[in-house]
Every structure is written in structure tokens, then in C-alpha cells.
Amino acid sequence: xxxxxxxxxxxxxxxxxxxxxxxxxxxxxxxxxxxxxxxxxxxxxxxxxxxxxxxxxxxxxxxxxxxxxxxxxxxxxxxxxxxxxxxxxxxxxxxxxxxxxxxxxxxxxxxxxxxxxxxxxxxxxxxxxxxxxxxxxxxxxxxxxxxxxxxxxxxxxxxxxxxxxxxxxxxxxxxxxxxxxxxxxxxxxxxxxxxxxxxxxxxxxxxxxxxxxxxxxxxxxxxxxxxxxxxxxxxxxxxxxxxxxxxxxxxxxxxxxxxxxxxxxxxxxxxxxxxxxxxxxxxxxxxxxxxxxxxxxxxxxxxxxxxxxxxxxxxxxxxxxxxxxxxxxxxxxxxxxxxxxxxxxxxxxxxxxxxxxxxxxxxxxxxxxxxxxxxxxxxxxxxxxxxxxx
Amino acid sequence: xxxxxxxxxxxxxxxxxxxxxxxxxxxxxxxxxxxxxxxxxxxxxxxxxxxxxxxxxxxxxxxxxxxxxxxxxxxxxxxxxxxxxxxxxxxxxxxxxxxxxxxxxxxxxxxxxxxxxxxxxxxxxxxxxxxxxxxxxxxxxxxxxxxxxxxxxxxxxxxxxxxxxxxxxxxxxxxxxxxxxxxxxxxxxxxxxxxxxxxxxxxxxxxxxxxxxxxxxxxxxxxxxxxxxxxxxxxxxxxxxxxxxxxxxxxxxxxxxxxxxxxxxxxxxxxxxxxxxxxxxxxxxxxxxxxxxxxxxxxxxxxxxxxxxxxxxxxxxxxxxxxxxxxxxxxxxxxxxxxxxxxxxxxxxxxxxxxxxxxxxxxxxxxxxxxxxxxxxxxxxxxxxx
Numbered sequence: 155x156x157x158x159x160x161x162x163x164x165x166x167x168x169x170x171x172x173x174x175x176x177x178x179x180x181x182x183x184x185x186x187x188x189x190x191x192x193x194x195x196x197x198x199x200x201x202x203x204x205x206x207x208x209x210x211x212x213x214x215x216x217x218x219x220x221x222x223x224x225x226x227x228x229x230x231x232x233x234x235x236x237x238x239x240x241x242x243x244x245x246x247x248x249x250x251x252x253x254x255x256x257x258x259x260x261x262x263x264x265x266x267x268x269x270x271x272x273x274x275x276x277x278x279x280x281x282x283x284x285x286x287x288x289x290x291x292x293x294x295x296x297x298x299x300x301x302x303x304x305x306x307x308x309x310x311x312x313x314x315x316x317x318x319x320x321x322x323x324x325x326x327x328x329x330x331x332x333x334x335x336x337x338x339x340x341x342x343x344x345x346x347x348x349x350x351x352x353x354x355x356x357x358x359x360x361x362x363x364x365x366x367x368x369x370x371x372x373x374x375x376x377x378x379x380x381x382x383x384x385x386x387x388x389x390x391x392x393x394x395x396x397x398x399x400x401x402x403x404x405x406x407x408x409x410x411x412x413x414x415x416x417x418x419x420x421x422x423x424x425x426x427x428x429x430x431x432x433x434x435x436x437x438x439x440x441x442x443x444x445x446x447x448x449x450x451x452x453x454x455x456x457x458x459x460x461x462x463x464x465x466x467x468x469x470x471x472x473x474x475x476x477x478x479x480x481x482x483x484x485x486x487x488x489x490x491x492x493x494x495x496x497x498x499x500x501x502x503x504x505x506x507x508x509x510x511x512x513x514x515x516x517x518x519x520x521x522x523x524x525x526x527x528x529x530x531x532x533x534x535x536x537x538x539x540x541x542x543x544x
Numbered sequence: 545x546x547x548x549x550x551x552x553x554x555x556x557x558x559x560x561x562x563x564x565x566x567x568x569x570x571x572x573x574x575x576x577x578x579x580x581x582x583x584x585x586x587x588x589x590x591x592x593x594x595x596x597x598x599x600x601x602x603x604x605x606x607x608x609x610x611x612x613x614x615x616x617x618x619x620x621x622x623x624x625x626x627x628x629x630x631x632x633x634x635x636x637x638x639x640x641x642x643x644x645x646x647x648x649x650x651x652x653x654x655x656x657x658x659x660x661x662x663x664x665x666x667x668x669x670x671x672x673x674x675x676x677x678x679x680x681x682x683x684x685x686x687x688x689x690x691x692x693x694x695x696x697x698x699x700x701x702x703x704x705x706x707x708x709x710x711x712x713x714x715x716x717x718x719x720x721x722x723x724x725x726x727x728x729x730x731x732x733x734x735x736x737x738x739x740x741x742x743x744x745x746x747x748x749x750x751x752x753x754x755x756x757x758x759x760x761x762x763x764x765x766x767x768x769x770x771x772x773x774x775x776x777x778x779x780x781x782x783x784x785x786x787x788x789x790x791x792x793x794x795x796x797x798x799x800x801x802x803x804x805x806x807x808x809x810x811x812x813x814x815x816x817x818x819x820x821x822x823x824x825x826x827x828x829x830x831x832x833x834x835x836x837x838x839x840x841x842x843x844x845x846x847x848x849x850x851x852x853x854x855x856x857x858x859x860x861x862x863x864x865x866x867x868x869x870x871x872x873x874x875x876x877x878x879x880x881x882x883x884x885x886x887x888x889x890x891x892x893x894x895x896x897x898x899x900x901x902x903x904x905x906x907x908x909x910x911x912x913x914x915x916x917x918x919x920x921x922x923x924x925x926x927x928x929x930x
Contacts, residue, residue, distance in 0.1 A: 174821055181817035184810050195803075218705045223608055224635070226745065260606040260782075268795040271606055324605050326776065357609070358778060361745065389705070405641075410800075413583075417807060420576040421814055427569035428818040431562055435825050488803075491796035496608070498796075 159456050160447065164463040171436060175468050178425075178432040182472025182520055183479065185421040190480035190513040192414025194503040195488065196407045202501040203403040206341035207395030210242075210372045211284055214365040214382070217389045221402065221495045222256040223273075226361040229253075231388055235365055240378050242370040244283060251367035252281035255354050258497055259324050259346075261313040272309060273497040276350030284366055288342055293318045293333030298349045301356075304333035308343035308500035312489055316346070325356030341399060344489070344500045366395060405494045422520055425472070429524025433465050437532045444532050445540030454533040461529035462522065469521020473514045480513070481505050548846070552853045559826070566822040567862045570905070573815040574866025574898050575873055580808040581894040582874055584801060589887035591790035593722045596760035598658065599767055600789040601753040604780040607633075610749035611779050618773055624758050624766045629654040632732060632751035636699035636708065638689070645685055645883040647699060647728040648751075649735040658756050661719040668693065668714030676734050679710035682725035686715045688882055697728075704735065704746070724886040755783070812901055819909035823855050827913030834917045835925025844918040851917060855910035856903065863902025867895055 168175055207213070214235060219225035232253045242250045255276035260269040275281075279298050282288065296302035305316045315322040315331070322329050329348065337343035350362070369375060379392045437444070444457060452460075480503075489500040556563055601619060603609035610632070620628045634647035652673055656664055664672075664680065672678040681691060691697065695712045710730050718725045732750075739747045757766050767783035774781045784792075794801070827834075834847050870890060878888035 174825055177817050177821040177824070181814050181821075184814050184817070188807055188810060216705065218700065218702055220641075220702050224703045258606040258608045260604075266795075268798075269792060270796050271608075326778070357605075413804075417576065417580075420572060420579075421811065423572050424569045424576075424814045424818060427565045427572070428814075428821055431565050431569075431818070431822055431825070434561065434565075435829075439829075488799045490799035493797075 158452075159459040159463065160452065161460075161463065163447070164460050164467065167436065167440070167460075168464050168467045171432075174432055174435070175471075178428045179468050179472040179475065181428045182425045182469060182517055183475035185418060185425045185520070186473050186476025186513050186517045187479045188421060189414070189418040189516055190477055190505070190509055191483055191503060192410060192418070193509045193512065194480060194483060194505050195501075196410045196414070197506055197509065198488075198501040198504040199407055199410070199499075200400070200403045201504055202339055202341055202499065203399045204396060205287075205339050207397070207399040208285070208368075209394050209396040210369050211395035212367055212369060212375065212378060213393050213395045213398040214367075214390050215363075215393075215398075217391045219391070222254075222364045223258060223495065223497070225256075225363050227253075227363065227365055227390065228361050231390060232362050232365050234385070234387065235367070235382070235390075238367075238378065238381070240369060240371070240374050242368040244280070248280060249367070250280055250283055251365065252278040252284055253350060253362045254278070254281065254364050254366060255350050255357075255359060256363040257353070257357055257359075259322075261315065261322065264312055264314050264316075267314070270313075270491060271497045272313060272346060273344065273495070274303075274346045274348065274353065276348055276353035278350055281347075281350075281366070284368055285337075285342060287340060288335050288337045291334045291336040293331075295333055296348055297332075299352065300349065301327050301329050301352060302332045303329045303346050303348040304335050305331055305346050306343040307334055307336045308487070308489065309346060309498075310334045312500070322346075325353075327356055339502070341499055344498050402492060402494050406492055409493075418516070422516070426520050426524040429465060429468060429521060430528065432468070433461065433525045433528035434531075436464065437461060437528045440532075441535065441540050441543040444535055445537055445543070448535070448537045449541065457535075458529050458533035461532045462525050465525020465529065466518055466521045469517045469519075469524075470514075472520070473517025476517065477510055477513050548849070551850060552857065555826075555830075555850065556854050556857055562822060562825075563858060566818060566858050567865065569818040570815055570859055570862025570902060571866040571869060573811050573818070574863050574902055575870050577808055577811045577815075577901065578867060578870035578890060578894055578898050579873060579877060580804055580811065581897065582870075582888060582890050583885070584804055584808075585891055585894065586885040586888045587794055587797070587801060588791075589722060589885075590724065591787050591794060593661070593724060593887070594786040594790055595661075596763070596785065596787070597757055598786040599755040599757060599763060599770070599783050600786050601755060601770055601781050601783040602751070602789070604771075604782040607751070609779065610746065610751055611753065611781065613748040613750055615750070615753065615774065615779075615781070619753055619755060619770055622766060622769050622773065624762050624769075625755055626758055627654060627658055627756040628753055629658050630732065630750040630753045631655065632735060632749075633703070634699070634701070634730075634735070635703050636701045638697070638699050643689070643883075645726050645728055647730070649732040650729045652729075652731050652733070655729070655754075656716075658754055661723050662716040663719060664714055664716045672713040675711060675713055676731050676737075677709070677711050678713035679728060679730040680714045680716055681712055681728050682886075683715055683717050684725035684886065685728060685883060686712070688726075691715075699728075704739070704744070708738075721889050722887055726883040726886040754786070812905065815901075815905050816908055819855065819859055819905050820912065822858070823851065823909045823913050826854070827851055827917055831917075831920065831925050834920070835922050838922045839926070847917050848914045851914050852907065852910040856906040859902045859906030859909065860899070863899050866902070867898055870898075 215225035236251050258271040259274050261272045262269050296304050310316045320331050382388050382392050483503040487500050487502045492499045629651045632649040672680050691712050697710045699708050763785050770783045771781050
């Protein structure tokens with residue numbers, strides 16, 4: 155009794171029914187494509203927001219506020235914290251702390267003219283030094299004390315008035331775009347920056363929105379938190395900047411995940427049905443061949459394995475095609491409103507190795523489930539009956 | 545003709561398992577398609593439930609900025625305006641972030657007059673009016689959290705700090721299925737007085753004004769007249785129809801919606817792949833029979849009709865079953881999503897589109913096998929081995 159598997163038989167069988175197997179694999183490829191792109195989307199969003207904050211920076215907001223927009227930090231509170239000894243100092247001895255003012259302005263999109271909310275951030279002169287990843291791409295930085303602004307690279311092309319040399323009007327003033335900055339793969343690329351004092355005057359605000367500073371010793375974070383919590387004058391919340399931004403992806407990521415996985419599950423049933431139909435027909439039309447193989451001494455297990463292998467091949471082809479199509483999506487950037495912050499955020503589809511593994515596993519799983527019953531049927535055939543079949 | 549019908553039915557039932565599986569595949573795909581379209585519709589529900597006779601005035605910079613309460617009288621005096629009310633987005637959290645529902649601080653005296661689609665008992669309405677701590681919740685919302693009139697509801701502020709407690713004084717019903725029953729309203733005065741006591745920012749500030757106008761045709765003109773009033777002031781306004789205002793929110797999530805629409809097209813692709821596969825297989829197995837039929841003198845179109853009808857029967861049955869199965873699925877989905885989609889109804893348009901798609905898939909799947917069967921020479925078919 156031989157139990158070796160006729161591998162070549164599986165491969166040749168797969169090739170013999172190109173059209174049908176191709177269609178089945180195409181159905182699976184579509185499912186894998188949807189599955190992979192949803193994972194890529196969630197991954198892209200999370201990465202962008204995680205990359206935005208730095209773990210050595212501390213973000214201070216009002217207690218209970220979930221976003222900088224809802225937050226308010228008075229000048230007095232800001233000054234108390236700005237004098238903390240835990241704050242890192244630059245080479246020039248300046249404390250690396252930025253008192254910032256964050257608001258949303260509605261800007262028309264360049265292509266449709268429909269307004270969307272863009273984050274506009276007023277920084278202290280030290281604000282740039284807290285975000286080393288942000289570099290100037292065009293023009294120059296704004297001069298403190300003027301109505302000059304710089305726009306993030308994800309905003310400049312997408313919104314009217316946001317390109318170098320253009321103007322945006324708000325707060326009874328015209329603001330000139332004097333530079334465009336490149337924020338790499340971070341959320342800052344979806345922001346507009348200007349001088350904090352000027353923006354607060356324009357918006358008639360007396361309070362800052364948040365305070366960001368760099369820790370001289372990153373391990374002192376908990377100490378700073380305790381110190382602020384213990385101070386009755388400071389009804390504020392402290393979080394590492396990286397954690398603060400990462401939390402802002404939760405709502406969207408959850409929604410995308412639930413929707414994507416539900417869809418993938420429903421679609422996969424359709425694809426599995428396709429695989430069952432294909433494999434079932436494949437077994438039915440090869441009854442005699444199966445009988446012959448058995449008569450040659452191949453065991454039931456070998457037959458089962460041979461047909462399962464064929465089904466797994468269909469799954470593999472579908473999976474690879476689906477992943478290849480999904481990987482093309484990496485060139486796309488999606489710009490949408492983050493429901494948590496109510497502001498525009500741009501992020502890319504990000505393909506990672508775990509996503510490839512998951513998608514391939516998913517495709518193989520579909521092939522396995524779809525091929526199992528028909529393969530079982532092939533293995534359980536009676537030799538004599540099978541040889542007699544038409 | 546009788547023979548033709550007999551042949552089609554017999555052919556369809558010949559491979560019971562295959563037909564059943566194909567039906568199941570189509571059914572599931574149609575279900576997914578209907579669900580996706582309904583999700584997209586749910587997004588637009590807010591915009592579709594608006595009145596053409598209502599305008600929304602907000603701060604021109606963005607919704608985050610409020611407007612002074614003093615604008616109320618100036619808006620009221622604009623020609624063509626019947627009534628004005630106002631509301632503030634509260635944005636609080638009930639227990640935890642997962643329980644999202646919209647909360648508004650409203651001008652309790654007029655709000656429900658301008659929104660007649662929110663039906664409220666007279667007794668409940670007056671109880672709400674007389675209790676400054678009072679609140680009104682939508683029927684769906686009250687059901688979701690098992691609230692009853694008289695319950696105290698604590699909500700943690702995010703924009704307005706602290707924990708706020710409200711007493712539920714009434715539950716409103718929607719005038720029809722498309723009305724949002726997940727909103728929560730309380731007194732704007734309650735908010736304003738509390739801010740005054742604390743000396744907090746935001747005193748005498750309003751989020752949006754809702755303006756009722758006499759004639760819907762004059763919306764553009766009246767909007768412009770309102771905005772002109774506040775030109776070059778510290779808080780310039782932007783007035784648009786309520787529909788445009790709601791569509792603005794939808795537009796901000798356009799990218800997500802586009803993605804969902806693309807996916808619903810992919811579903812059709814999957815359907816087509818399954819159906820075409822079945823029909824191709826069927827036609828291949830029956831090559832010989834088609835040749836026999838041709839040899840007997842049946843024309844090529846008879847064979848084309850044979851294949852086409854079988855394909856159509858399977859796909860339209862699957863379509864109808866899929867649509868029928870969507871209703872309980874949508875029900876379950878809406879329950880799962882809670883108040884995220886206030887209105888989640890399968891529209892007749894969706895049903896028709898799904899049916900048309902199923903029929904289209906039936907025709908599409910038959911094209912290639914028909915073409916092969918019609919073109920095949922009789923001799924070749926007779927010699928063919930299944």
C-alpha cells in the first residue's frame with residue numbers, strides 16, 4: 155500500500171481545467187484583495203497616528219478633553235508647567251516646550267470645492283524642535299509675529315489656497331503660505347502651522363489648547379504625571395505624545411476592522427462555494443482516473459491529499475493574485491475625516507509581512523474548506539465502481 | 545415550447561448539489577450587496593431627513609467656533625425668516641466612549657416647533673420645559689440603554705468639563721422610519737448658567753442657529769442676507785440649507801464611502817465568478833447533448849435559450865432569496881451597530897438594484913458558454929467526451 159502523494163497529478167489536473175480553476179481562483183483573489191486592503195487601511199491609519207507622536211514628548215491637555223480641539227490650558231497653567239526642571243533644554247539652553255493653540259478651519263478641497271476640516275496649529279518658536287521628523291520641503295518657515303503660515307505636504311495639494319504663495323482668509327485676516335513642510339508618514343502632514351500668538355489673536359482666544367514638551371530623561375514621565383496630578387492648580391491630563399495620537403485612531407480602526415472582517419467573512423463563503431463546485435466537478439469527471447490510481451496501489455489518503463493539494467493550489471493562486479493587486483494600493487493615499495478629532499487626516503495603505511501572511515493563510519483556508527468534502531468523496535470511492543464509471 | 549420548459553427545468557435540477565451551491569453563493573453575495581448599499585444609504589439618512597424650509601447658520605471658520613447669542617434677534621429680523629432656534633453640540637460621553645450618541649443643548653422653547661418630525665407628548669413636553677435639569681431622548685436611544693422617564697442620566701463632558709446629570713422628562717418618536725430617534729436634548733440655559741457659575745469660557749455662545757423660512761425657493765437669497773449681516777464681524781457666519789449642512793458631514797467621510805461602493809462592485813465580481821464557473825461547467829458536460837439537439841434540427845438559438853434560461857433561473861432565484869434574507873440580516877446589523885447608524889432601512893431602490901444585478905449576472909454568466917455551444921460544429925460535439 156503506497157501512501158505517497160502524486161504531486162504532479164495535482165499540478166497537472168489544476169492545469170488541465172484552466173478556465174474553471176481560473177474563475178474560482180479569481181473569485182478567491184477578489185476576497186483576498188478586499189481582506190488585505192482593509193487590513194492595509196487600518197494599518198496605515200494606525201501607523202500614521204503612532205508615528206505622529208514621539209515617546210519622549212509629553213502632551214498636556216485639559217482633563218476630560220479627548221482631543222486638542224476640545225482642550226484648553228490657561229496661560230497661568232502653561233507657565234507653571236513650563237518652569238518644570240524635567241523639561242529638556244536645547245544646546246542654546248532654551249527649554250524645549252511649546253505652548254500651542256489648535257483649531258479647525260473649514261477649507262474647500264481643491265478638486266471638489268467641498269469643505270473639509272483642517273487642523274491649524276499655532277506653535278511657539280521651539281515647536282519645530284519638538285518634531286525632528288518635520289522638515290521644510292518648499293519655501294521657508296513662518297516668521298513669528300506675522301500672518302504667515304506653512305502647510306503640510308498632504309494638505310498643500312489637496313486644498314484650495316494651501317499651496318506655496320497662495321492665501322487663506324480667516325479671522326479677519328489674509329494668511330500667506332510661505333512654506334510647505336514634509337512630515338513624512340505622520341499626521342502633521344495634514345496640518346497647517348503658524349505662530350501661536352498671532353493665531354490666538356485672530357481667533358480671540360486667551361487660552362492655549364495644549365502644551366508639548368520634551369523630557370530631559372524619558373524615564374521621568376511618571377514622575378511628571380504624578381507632579382501635575384498632585385497640583386491642585388492644574389486640572390490637566392498628561393500623556394506621552396505617541397500614546398495620545400495612537401489613541402485617536404481607535405474609533406476609525408475599529409469601524410474599518412468590523413466592516414472589513416464582516417465583509418471578508420461573507421465574501422469568503424461565496425468563494426468557498428465556488429471552490430466546492432469546482433472541486434466537486436473535478437472529482438466527478440475523473441472518477442475513472444481515481445479508480446486507476448487506486449488500482450495502481452495509491453491509498454485512499456494519497457487520493458485525499460492529491461485533491462486537497464489541487465484545491466490548495468487554487469487557493470494559493472487566488473491568494474497571490476489578490477495580494478499582488480492589493481500591493482498596488484500602496485501607491486494610494488486616502489484622505490478622510492477622522493471621526494474622533496473631526497479633522498482631515500491623510501494616510502496610505504500599508505502592506506506589512508503579517509498582512510501578507512494573514513491574507514495567504516486566509517486564501518489557503520478557503521481552498522482547504524472548499525476542497526475538503528469533494529476530496530473526501532474522491533477518497534471514499536470504491537475501486538471497482540470507479541473503474542466502471544463512464 | 546412545453547418541451548423547452550421541460551428541458552430547462554430538468555437541466556437545472558440535474559446537478560442538485562451544484563445548483564444548490566450556486567444558489568447559496570448568489571444568495572450570500574446579494575445579501576452582502578444589499579447590506580453595503582444600506583450602509584451607504586444610512587450615511588445619507590441625516591441629509592435625506594432634512595426639511596427644505598430650514599437653514600443652518602454656523603461660524604464661517606468651522607463648526608468648532610461658536611456664535612454669539614446676540615445674533616438671534618438679528619437673524620430673526622431678516623426678511624423671509626419665520627422662526628429661529630439654536631443648539632450646541634455637547635459631545636459628552638455616557639459611561640464610556642463606545643456609547644456614542646449626539647447630545648444637544650437646545651433652546652427648549654422653540655426647538656420642537658421647528659422640528660415637527662420629533663413627536664413628543666404634550667405632558668412630557670411641558671414636564672421638560674419646567675425642569676431645567678430635564679432632558680428628552682429619542683425612542684431608539686431610550687430602548688438601547690433601557691431608560692425610562694424619570695431616570696437620572698450622567699454624562700461626562702469633553703468640551704464642557706465635568707459630569708453633568710440630567711433627568712429624563714420625555715421620549716420623542718420619529719414621524720416615520722427615516723427620522724433619527726437617537727438624539728439627546730437638554731436645556732441650553734442649563735449649560736449656560738453652569739458655565740457662568742464656573743466662570744468658564746463659552747458663556748452666551750451658540751453652536752448653530754436653525755432658521756425656519758417661509759418659502760423654500762428663497763433659501764439661497766435668505767442665506768446670503770443672513771451672512772451679509774455679520775460680514776467683517778468677529779464671528780462671520782455661513783448659512784446653508786439644512787441638507788447642504790448635513791451633506792457636508794457626509795462629504796468629509798467621502799473616501800470611506802467610496803471604498804464601500806467599490807467593495808459592493810467587487811461583490812458583483814465574485815457573484816459573476818461563481819455563476820460563470822457553474823454555467824461553463826454545465827455547458828462543457830453537455831457538449832454532446834447540444835450536438836444531438838443540433839443534429840435533430842434544433843437551431844443554435846434554441847440551445848442559447850436553453851443555457852441562458854437555466855442561468856437566469858438560478859441567478860434570479862438566488863437574488864430573490866438573497867433579498868429576503870437581507871431583512872433579518874439588516875435587523876441584526878442595526879442592533880449590533882446600536883446608535884451609530886440612527887436610521888438603517890433597506891430602500892426599495894436597493895432591492896431593485898440587487899434584483900437587476902442578479903439578472904445581469906445570470907445573463908453575463910451565460911454569454912461565454914452560449915457562444916461556445918452555438919459555434920461548435922455538430923461533428924465535433926458528437927465526438928466529444930464529457
